[in-house]
Amino acid sequence: GQNIDQPTEMTATEGAIVQINCTYQTSGFNGLFWYQQHAGEAPTFLSYNVLDGLEEKGRFSSFLSRSKGYSYLLLKELQMKDSASYLCATFGNQGGKLIFGQGTELSVKP
Amino acid sequence: DTGVSQDPRHKITKRGQNVTFRCDPISEHNRLYWYRQTLGQGPEFLTYFQNEAQLEKSRLLSDRFSAERPKGSFSTLEIQRTEQGDSAMYLCASTSGTAAFFGQGTRLTVV
Numbered sequence: 001g002q003n004i005d006q007p008t009e010m011t012a013t014e015g016a017i018v019q020i021n022c023t024y025q026t027s028g029f030n031g032l033f034w035y036q037q038h039a040g041e042a043p044t045f046l047s048y049n050v051l052d053g054l055e056e057k058g059r060f061s062s063f064l065s066r067s068k069g070y071s072y073l074l075l076k077e078l079q080m081k082d083s084a085s086y087l088c089a090t091f092g093n094q095g096g097k098l099i100f101g102q103g104t105e106l107s108v109k110p
Numbered sequence: 111d112t113g114v115s116q117d118p119r120h121k122i123t124k125r126g127q128n129v130t131f132r133c134d135p136i137s138e139h140n141r142l143y144w145y146r147q148t149l150g151q152g153p154e155f156l157t158y159f160q161n162e163a164q165l166e167k168s169r170l171l172s173d174r175f176s177a178e179r180p181k182g183s184f185s186t187l188e189i190q191r192t193e194q195g196d197s198a199m200y201l202c203a204s205t206s207g208t209a210a211f212f213g214q215g216t217r218l219t220v221v
Contacts, residue, residue: 033210042201042212043153050208087152089210097166098143098203098210100152 002026002092004101011107012078020073020104022088030091034062034073037085037103046073046086075106083108112136116202116213123192123220130188131216135204142185143210144177145201153201159185192220 003025012018024032031050035043049055049064049071061074075082085103092099115134123129135142140161145153156175157167161182174192179185189196197220203212 031208035212042215045209045211048208096141096160097155097158098205099155100145102152103150105150 002090002097002099004088004090004099006086006088006101006104008102009105009107011109012075014078014080014108014110016078017074017076018078018106020075020086020088020106022071022073022101024069024071024088024090024101026069026090026092026099028092029066032062032064032071033087033089033098034060034071035087035089035100037087039084043087078108080108080110082106114202114204114211114213116200116216118216119214120217121219123218125192125194125220127192128188128190129192129218130186131200131202131218132184132186133202133204133213134184135202136206136211137183139204139206139211140182141205141207141210142179143203143205144185144187145203147199147201147215156187189218192218194220196220 006022034046037043047062054063059076064071085105087103088101117132143158144156147153157177159179174190177187199215199217201215203210
C-alpha cells in the first residue's frame with residue numbers, strides 16, 4: 001500500500017528559511033512531487049524528484065532520499081505570499097496512481 | 111492557453127440531481143486523474159486513465175460516480191443522485207510522467 005506523512009501546519013517568519021518534511025511508503029517508487037496550493041485555488045507544480053539528492057530552483061529546493069523514504073521542501077527568503085498549503089505526492093504501484101499527502105499549511109508571519 | 115481546462119468552474123445543484131464535469135488535459139499528456147478535495151485536506155484520488163483506459167478507481171468511490179475518457183483526450187466525471195456530502199472541489203490533472211498539472215477545478219455545492 002501507500003502512505004504519505006507530512007506535518008499538518010508550520011509557522012515561520014518573513015525572510016527566514018523553512019523545511020517541510022515528507023515521509024512516504026510505497027511498494028514501487030517512481031518519483032516524488034511537491035505542490036503549492038493557495039486557499040481556494042488548484043495546486044501548482046513546484047518540483048519532481050526521482051533520484052537522490054537536492055534539486056534547487058530559485059528560492060525553493062527539494063531533497064529526496066529513496067532509501068529512507070524521505071523528502072523535504074526547503075523555502076528560503078520567505079515572503080508573505082509563500083503562506084499556502086504544501087503538498088507532497090508520489091506515484092504508487094507500477095507508477096500509475098498519483099497519491100497526495102494531507103498537506104502542510106505554512107503561515108508566514110511578519 | 112495550453113494548460114488543463116475544467117468546466118464548469120462552479121456548480122450549484124439540488125440534492126438528487128445529476129451533474130457532469132468536463133476536463134480537457136494538456137494535449138500530449140496520456141494520463142489523466144480526477145481528485146476530490148475538501149477544506150483542509152489533500153486531494154483525494156478518485157480515478158485515473160491511461161489514454162482511454164480507466165486503470166484504477168478508488169474503492170471510496172460509490173457507484174454514483176462514473177468517469178469516461180472516450181477518445182483518450184477530454185474526460186467527463188458524472189455524479190448521479192447528488193448528496194450534500196458530495197460538496198467539494200473536483201480537480202483534474204494530467205501528466206506525461208515527470209510533471210503533473212492541475213486544472214482550476216470545479217467547485218460543487220449540493221443544496
